Amino acid sequence: MSSDQRRPKNPSKTSNRTSTSNAKFNKNRSSSSARRKPVRQVKRVSAQDRKIVLFNKPFDVLSQFTDGDGRQTLADFIDIKEVYAAGRLDRDSEGLLLLTNDGILQAKLTQPDSKSPKTYWVQVEGAPTEQDLDKLRQGVELKDGLTLPAKVEIMTEPNLWPRNPPVRFRAAIPTTWLSISIIEGRNRQVRRMTANIGFPTLRLIRYSIGEYSLGELPNGEWKLA
Secondary structure, three states, rough: OOHOOOOOOOOHHHHHHHHHHHHHHHHHHHHHHHHOOOOOOOOOOOOOOEEEEEEEEEOOOOOOOOOOOOOOOOOOOOOOOEEEEOOOOOOEEEEEEEEEEEHHHHHHHHHHHHHOOOOEEEEOOOOOOOOHHHHHHOOOOOOOEEEEOOOOOOOOOOOOOOOOOOOOOOOOOOOOEEEEEEEEOOOOHOOOOOHHOOOOOOEEEEEEEEEOOOHHHOOOOOEEE
């Protein structure tokens, strides 16, 4: 059979294949879109409706309102509705936790770009020298990268509430209190920073976040800012 006698391709089959291909593509694209997490809307509130709660979190309390394992949470201390923590404070850390219903303020205090300083009072094991502390002031290399320079000073022991349970000390090794200010918020960052220079953290208390501070707020108590 000559080439000019060959039967032409069936246009309807070609169209069907194209439609099937397009349908699969659209289905995959739709499925992919469905898997994407919705963009969280930042809640805006008026100055009149804004709530800012300062809470002095005790040791061994979670920075959340619910827990399936029966551990202490914020709900055991705070009865204000529709406020959420601006950042977290580890279960084994104490001090200032700020809660608010203002999404803009929450983002401002938690995002690194906002450069809101957070100051911690840190009791470390041992007696670091200024040379040791200069490493923190310059930035130290952690597993998740180099830290930004921190403000670090040796401070006198603050007058604090007793911790329950008490900190375990080694009698033959002195301890030192440091004031450390950072603008980052990596997981357990301060503890990892002091361990990096050879002085493990024994007790960690967040004293301030931006313009907000503990002041004389008793441990386990909260107040409106």
